[in-house]
Amino acid sequence: MKINTDYLTFQTEGEIDIIDLKYMLENLVKKSEVTEGLVSLNVIGSTGALTAIEYESGVLDDFRRILKELVPKGANYKHDVIDSNAHSHLRASLIGPSISFTIKNGQLQLGTWQNPVFVCLDIRPRSRKISVTIIGK
Amino acid sequence: MKINTDYLTFQTEGEIDIIDLKYMLENLVKKSEVTEGLVSLNVIGSTGALTAIEYESGVLDDFRRILKELVPKGANYKHDVIDSNAHSHLRASLIGPSISFTIKNGQLQLGTWQNPVFVCLDIRPRSRKISVTIIGK
C-alpha cells in the first residue's frame, strides 16, 4: 500500500475562472504508480472550490452565470466591509472544498465528458494551490 | 490494510431520479470485510451527483422542487444549443461528484434517517455507474 501527497499549482484570473484538472491529475496518478485506490483533492484557501463539470465553454459560462445569479456580488454582505469578496467565500462554501475519485487499472474513474475542476472564485488573479493525496496499491 | 474498488450500476429515469445507495453500499462494505476505514464514492458522468438525504418521499419531492427553482430548465443556457441538458450539468456541479463515509465496527457511520443517494439529473433514462473505493483494516 502506497500513499503520496502532492500539490497542483497554477495561476488563476479570479471571478469564476474554471481550471481543468483532468490532465494534471492523470499525470500525478501515473507518477504515483498506484493502479487501484483513491485520489482525494482539497483546495488550499477559502475563495476556491472543487467540483466536476463537462469542460465545454458554453456550460462553463452557464455555470458562471448561475453562480452569479444564486450568490450575487456586492449584495450588501457584512464581510464586504472587511474585504469586498463575500460572494467569493459564499460561492466557495456552497460548492465545497474537496472531491475524490477512484483509481482502477491505473485510470481515474471519470466519465468521458466529466472533468474535475478548480473554481477560482476570488476577485483578483492569484497563484493557487491544491493538495492531492493518492492512496492505493 | 485492504483496498477494494468496485462499481454500483443501476437504471435511472432522468430529471431528478434519486436512488437510495444505502443497502448497496452496506453490501459492498460487508463483502470487503473492512471493519474500520473509509468508503469513498464518485459518480462516473457529468449529469449525476452524490449527496445524503432522508429517503422520505416528501423531502425527496422538496429536493426536486428546490433544484428546479434554483437552476431552472431551459433558461436560455449556452450549452442547450449543443445538448438540451445544461440544467443537468449545472445542478450536478453544484451538488458535487463525490461523498465519503467512515466505516467503524463494520458499519457505515450514518444517521438513522440519513441515506447516501445518487441524484440522476440527466434528461432521459440511463444506465448509470458509480465508482466505490473501500480502504481499511
Place this chain on the structure above:
Amino acid sequence: MKINTDYLTFQTEGEIDIIDLKYMLENLVKKSEVTEGLVSLNVIGSTGALTAIEYESGVLDDFRRILKELVPKGANYKHDVIDSNAHSHLRASLIGPSISFTIKNGQLQLGTWQNPVFVCLDIRPRSRKISVTIIGK
C-alpha cells in the same frame, strides 16, 4: 500505514449554527501520529453538513443569509407536514455530508483563513456527532 476512526461530538444551537472544526481536527491529526495522509469527515445525521469557510463573524452571517434566501424556511414543503424541518434537510443535501483534507508534515493542508466547519441546519439545539477517518503513515 495507519488507519484511525474517531468522532467529534458537540452541542449545537440549530438554525444554522456554524461550528469551527479546525482545532478539534488538528488535535485528532496530532493524536493519530500520521504525518502524511488523508483526513476524511462525514456528518452523522441528515440535518447537518460539512464545508469550509473563513471563520469570521460577518461572512458566517452572510452564509446564514444566503442559505435562508436560497432555501427559505416553511415554503410549503411536503416534508413539513411530517416534521417542520424540510429546509434543514434541503440545505444539508445541497452543501453535502462529507469533506476531506490532505495531511502533510503532520499538518492539515488548509489556507490561513480556511476553516473546516460543521453547519447545523436543524431547527433545535442538538448533540451532534461527526465521524472522522485518518489514513496515512
